[in-house]
Amino acid sequence: MFDWIPLPLYTPTYFNTLLLVALLILLHASQYDIRDRTSIDFFNITGYFLVVLIILFIGLRPISGRYFGDTSTYNQIYSLMESGQEVEIRKDFVFNYFMKFCSNFINIHGFFLLVSIIYVTPCLLFSKKYFGQYWFFAFFMFIASYSFWSYGTNGLRNGLGTAFFILGLYFYNRKRVMYIFFATGYFMHASILIPIAAFLVSGFYKNPKAYFYIWLASIPLSLAGGSAWISFFGSLGIAEDRTAGYLTDAEINLEQFSQTGFRWDFLLYSASAVFAGWYFIFKKNITDRFYIHLFGIFCISNAFWILVITAAFSNRFAYLSWFLMPAVIAYPMFRYKIWNDQYKIFALILFAYFMFTYFMNVIK
Structure with a gap:
């Protein structure tokens, strides 16, 4: 776990790391062409590193209700399930039975890590399918969105529900599979x-x-x-x-x-x-x-x-x-030729988009 990071600094560390990446993209766009093979390779490596880091940072967070909202509530319910006590399940059946199943094999930190993988991976798959070699930029917009962090550390059921909706959109041309994932998202959170x-x-x-x-x-x-x-x-x-x-x-x-x-x-x-x-x-x-x-x-x-x-x-x-905001904003800019210096304009848009997130979560 990341116990060496003080709890009051844990969330700011996430957003300050993303700020550095956003500044890197902005600086790179001012000097280089995104279509350059070296640039693509660089952001591919950076992207995979960021995927792993974000999954670990969200999944291995300390247990704290004060700093991570419902994390402590989920921990209490999970502890009851681990001890074999009967926990009545009347709603959000996929999430709750998934939690009950996991409580037989892994501790709470393993469960949160698994939830983090499920939460982040659909954003990666969606970005790679619809943005191709420029997937990193779409993925960064997902993780830099205003509520992405809070729904990975606080409103887990809501976050997982939307993750399965995104996964459904990944299978947009395979309707049966898509609706299965939509239904799974619904039973994660109604x-x-x-x-x-x-x-x-x-x-x-x-x-x-x-x-x-x-x-x-x-x-x-x-x-x-x-x-x-x-x-x-x-x-x-x-x-x-x-x-x-x-x-x-x-x-x-x-x-x-x-x-x-x-x-x-x-x-x-x-x-x-x-x-x-x-x-x-x-x-x-x-x-x-x-x-x-x-x-x-x-x-x-x-x-x-x-x-x-x-x-x-x-x-x-x-x-x-x-x-869905990252997809709505970024999709056309990496599928169609819209402006001259399109990469530079996108970098400015992405930076402005992230700065709202940064202001609301760190500065305000």
Whole structure:
């Protein structure tokens, strides 16, 4: 484990390491051409090293509820399972039975390491499939995203659910396999129903303008409706009890969530991906079927979050779209020729994208 890193510095160490990598990419882009074979080889080696480091750093973190949220809760449940005590499982069946199975063979640190592998690997596979020899840059955007760290160390079930959704997208052209992974993600955490529903809707009605207008309309609807939307979705029973509780148990959750209300900063963060999709599809005429589908999933899922943005713990719903932001922003830039000096522009975009993460997690 990384016990030699003081707990207060553990999370900042992660983000400061990524800051160094982001600066390296920015500096490299100012001097070299990404198509150069030496550059590609360099970032391949750097990328694999970073994959291993991130898996180990997340998986072998110390057990601390103060610094890693639900890590201590999972540790307590795992200890009960290890001791042979009966633990009733009524929801998130894949995750809980997986935890119960692992408790027969490995300790809690081994379990968290295995969870880390499952969490990080789909991002790697997705990046390698859709970005080819430039996979490192997409992968870096995934791990440099605002909530990636927290859902690898705190909201594990949410994080694993989205990981299996990404793995499903890896098998986009093999529908049966894709839906199996979607279903697995749902039974990891029921909130994955939201991006699954967005996937189905945007796959059935293939009109990116409609997705864009849905997203735009959600902003005034949220400002006007406020708590009415929270009550409405909370009453539908579309998710398991704890997930629905993020919407309805306002007084309880307010004690645990430091900032509520209409989060304009998070809305602007989401808008960066919507703007990217709008720009690439409508201004640069990208007609890629997979990309348009991704854009639809993001817009619909993010619109749902905007409608409930004032709820305590609405960040749990924000992640159900945010986990796709790296793909929405980066995909066209490594599949199509869009600008001159495209690598330099991407490096600037990536750096700005990461700096939001760095500011919110380290500086703020």
